[in-house]
Amino acid sequence: MTASIRAFFDEATWTVSYVVYDQPGGHCALVDPVLNYDAKSGRTSTRSADEMLAFVASERLTVQWILETHAHADHLSAAHYLRSKVGGLIAVGGAITQVQGVFKALFHLEAEFATDGSQFDHLFRDEETFAIGTLQAKALAVPGHTPACMAYQVADAVFVGDTLFMPDVGTARCDFPGGNAHTLYQSVRKLLSLPEETRLYMCHDYPPAGRQPQWRSTVAEQRAHNIHIHDGVSEADFVALRTRRDASLEMPALILPSVQVNIRAGQLPPPDANGVSYLKIPLNAL
Template identity: 50%
Template sequence: MNPNVRSFHHSNTGTWTHVVVDPATRRASIIDPVLDFDMASGRVSTESAQRILEYVATTELAIDWILETHAHADHLSAAAWLKRQLADGSAEPAIGIGHGITTVQKTFKKKFNLDDQFVPDGRQFDALFVDGETLCVGDLDGQIIATPGHTPDSITYQFGDALFVGDTIFSPRGGTARCDFPGADAATLYRSIQRLYSLPDATRVFLAHDYPAQGEEAIAQTTIGDEKATNIHLRGDTSAADFIALRTKRDASLATPKLLWPALQVNIRGGQLPAPETRDQAFLKIPLDSKGFDT
């Protein structure tokens, strides 16, 4: 059985959130939801996530899962907030992510100098998925495909003919994910994408991001066939050596994502904000690169 998919674009971060619906039971999953955040003011808000709730309510869906393709570095996750809003007293959606999140948590616990209240064992999530594992959304059978390379925790969700690939691949005009984050590796990403390229050409590919040029529309989905034929970084006939060389050169020129530090502090916690340090005030940390600064 193939799912119905409704996609929501968050223009400030170029993020796509997808609602995956089993047409038979009206049960559904939300993939990669976004929490609004203004860096200059520190304001956190939920306008974008409210759009998801309104869609769920008006179409009378029951949400089984809130799924993350990985701990994103370019937006804050709304998973925890949505889970609270969707709880009905007897049940609530479960938040899932790849098991590799524990590696990411350990790395960024050190970078943020977090105390022992933050335990990097994945307990902040309800499920840690491994390659080949299955999950159900109504009568839809989902499969986990491990697709590391961009990050150690990157996974792809497959429901019928639909893939939800996170940052592993973008639209053909956007290419592939960067491989310069901790634990990232271009050769590993190449192998992960080859797994996806082995699927039928008609397989639908739902993207986590698209960054269109001015005047162009953001693209929510493509196909395996389109990616293999025209992806600017990795076509079906691109060799591993050529891809690694391209990715290495390109990554050396990329800027740090604007929301890297706020996003990862929240996303390694499953979308929870840091605990308040005073009665009602929470804080985010920014590690300083002060080498060469004369103190």
């Protein structure tokens, strides 16, 4: 079967979210939705999520799943907001518990913050199958960028999260807590062992000068042209390249606010006695 896919590009964070569905009037999943955040004012808005909701309404879709490929470090998740509007199960890879443990300590979160993944409705196991209406889907563990990275294979398409970018951009960084370039190499090769015509959908695009944002490629295109990990690149060469590149990268602009929200499945921290939610900025910790 062929999955129908509608992409939504957020220019502020270079993030692509998706609605994947079986047919108009059928069922869908929302993948990696964005909660808009203004770092200058600390204000959130639901503009991007509302665009997804408008499409869902126009196609008369029932939301079954809200799928997170990982706890993103570059944008806040709108999963909690979307579930409050249209339902669906918020799901992520089961290794999110490792990520929660690391960042609970880093941010010195409230004692009540659970690190068992219970903020999410479902924790996927590697190779676990599920359905989106009449579409058959499978969760594929692809750690390396983070321990909890999960790709979602839906019929003939795979949503790869940050594991891969467009061929002229390469692959995800591996210098976040729990990241590992050796592991990422194995995860990418796992994806690139799928049939060559498999459609691959990116979570981000950072286009080189002169190219407009894109977010869809194929296994064949990645194997032939990915600048970091095309066919013929050994694990040792990839790890050396990735390690050098990661050492030159700055932290993502929104890593501190986004991770605190995303390990809570998109819910803001519990408000203080004055009714206001606060994010923490750990000084000299990263």
